[in-house]
Amino acid sequence: MTSEDIASRLSGRGVKPTAMRILVYKTLMDCVRPVSLREIDDKMVTAERSTIFRTLTLLLQQGLIHAIEDGSGAVRYEVCHGHDHCSLDDQHAHFFCTVCQRTFCLHDVGIPHPMVPGGFHVTQVNYLLKGICPACYREM
Amino acid sequence: MTSEDIASRLSGRGVKPTAMRILVYKTLMDCVRPVSLREIDDKMVTAERSTIFRTLTLLLQQGLIHAIEDGSGAVRYEVCHGHDHCSLDDQHAHFFCTVCQRTFCLHDVGIPHPMVPGGFHVTQVNYLLKGICPACYREM
DNA sequence: GTTTATGCAAATTCTTTGCAATACT
DNA sequence: AGTATTGCAAAGAATTTGCATAAAC
Numbered sequence: 461m462t463s464e465d466i467a468s469r470l471s472g473r474g475v476k477p478t479a480m481r482i483l484v485y486k487t488l489m490d491c492v493r494p495v496s497l498r499e500i501d502d503k504m505v506t507a508e509r510s511t512i513f514r515t516l517t518l519l520l521q522q523g524l525i526h527a528i529e530d531g532s533g534a535v536r537y538e539v540c541h542g543h544d545h546c547s548l549d550d551q552h553a554h555f556f557c558t559v560c561q562r563t564f565c566l567h568d569v570g571i572p573h574p575m576v577p578g579g580f581h582v583t584q585v586n587y588l589l590k591g592i593c594p595a596c597y598r599e600m
Numbered sequence: 601m602t603s604e605d606i607a608s609r610l611s612g613r614g615v616k617p618t619a620m621r622i623l624v625y626k627t628l629m630d631c632v633r634p635v636s637l638r639e640i641d642d643k644m645v646t647a648e649r650s651t652i653f654r655t656l657t658l659l660l661q662q663g664l665i666h667a668i669e670d671g672s673g674a675v676r677y678e679v680c681h682g683h684d685h686c687s688l689d690d691q692h693a694h695f696f697c698t699v700c701q702r703t704f705c706l707h708d709v710g711i712p713h714p715m716v717p718g719g720f721h722v723t724q725v726n727y728l729l730k731g732i733c734p735a736c737y738r739e740m
Numbered sequence: 741g742t743t744t745a746t747g748c749a750a751a752t753t754c755t756t757t758g759c760a761a762t763a764c765t
Numbered sequence: 766a767g768t769a770t771t772g773c774a775a776a777g778a779a780t781t782t783g784c785a786t787a788a789a790c
Binding site for chain 1: 778780789
Binding site for chain 1: 744745746747748749754755
C-alpha cells in the first residue's frame with residue numbers, strides 16, 4: 461500500500477494526512493502482531509513517543525486502528541483490516557501467551573456476537589484468549 | 601458469607617487466611633462491579649496499597665479471583681463466583697461504558713468457547729464488550 | 741498570519757520491589 | 766527462633782499534558 465493510499469484512507473476519516481501520521485500508520489501496517497507504543501517507538505527512529513501517542517489516539521478515535529488490552533501492562537495497537545473503517549465484523553480474536561508475553565492475531569477466529577441485556581449498546585468487542593502458544597508449548 | 605467461610609475458602613486453595621487477606625476478599629465480595637487496586641484501597645482505610653496488591657496477586661495466582669482488563673488503564677478485580685475455583689465455565693462477559701468508564705458484569709452472558717488454531721492452549725478467556733451503558737444512553 | 745502538528749520535558753498514574761518491622765507458630 | 770506477612774518508601778513503567786518551536790495552509 462502506497463503512501464497515497466494511506467493518505468486517502470486517513471482523509472476519508474477526517475484525519476489530515478501528515479508525513480508523521482502516514483509513517484505511523486505504515487509502521488503499524490508492517491507489524492504482524494499488535495504492538496505497544498514502546499515497540500512502535502523503537503521501530504521509528506525519527507519520531508517522538510508523545511507524538512506517536514497523540515497520533516495513535518487520533519487514529520483510534522477516528523476508527524482507523526484498534527486497541528487491544530492483553531494484560532501485558534501496555535495497550536497494543538493494530539490497523540483495522542476492514543474495508544474503510546472498524547466494524548464489529550472486522551474484529552477478530554487475539555491470543556496472549558503467558559510465557560513469551562506475545563500477542564497473536566487469530567484472524568480466523570471471529571468475534572462471537574454477544575446477546576446483551578437490554579439497554580446496553582455495544583460498539584466494540586474485545587475477545588482475548590490466554591494460554592500457551594505453540595512455540596512455547598513445544599519447549600515444555 | 602462469614603469470615604470463617606472465607607477463611608476456609610482461602611485455605612482450600614493453599615492461602616493462609618490472615619486477617620488482611622480475609623478483609624481484602626470480603627471487600628472484593630461487596631463490590632457489585634470489578635474494582636481497581638486504587639478503588640479497593642479507597643474502601644479499605646487501614647490497609648496499605650502494596651499489601652493489597654500483593655494479596656490480590658496471590659489470590660489471582662491461586663485462582664480465587666479474576667483480573668479484568670477493560671482498557672481503563674487499571675486492572676480490575678472480582679471474586680470468582682464458581683463453586684470453589686475459577687474455571688472457563690465460571691467466567692462471564694464484561695461491559696465497559698466508554699462514557700462513565702464503569703465496568704459491569706454481564707453474569708448472564710457466557711463466554712463463548714473458542715475454536716482455536718492447533719497448538720494454542722487456552723487457559724483463560726476475556727470477553728469484553730464496550731459501548732454505552734443504559735444509564736448513560738438515557739442521558740443522550 | 742493563523743491554525744495545526746510536533747518535539748521536548750515533565751507530571752501523573754499504575755504497578756512493582758527492597759527492606760525493615762511486625763506478627764504468627 | 767524462624768518463617769511469613771505487612772507497612773513504608775521508593776523505583777520502574779506506561780500514559781498523559783504543558784508549552785515552545787516548527788510546519789502547513
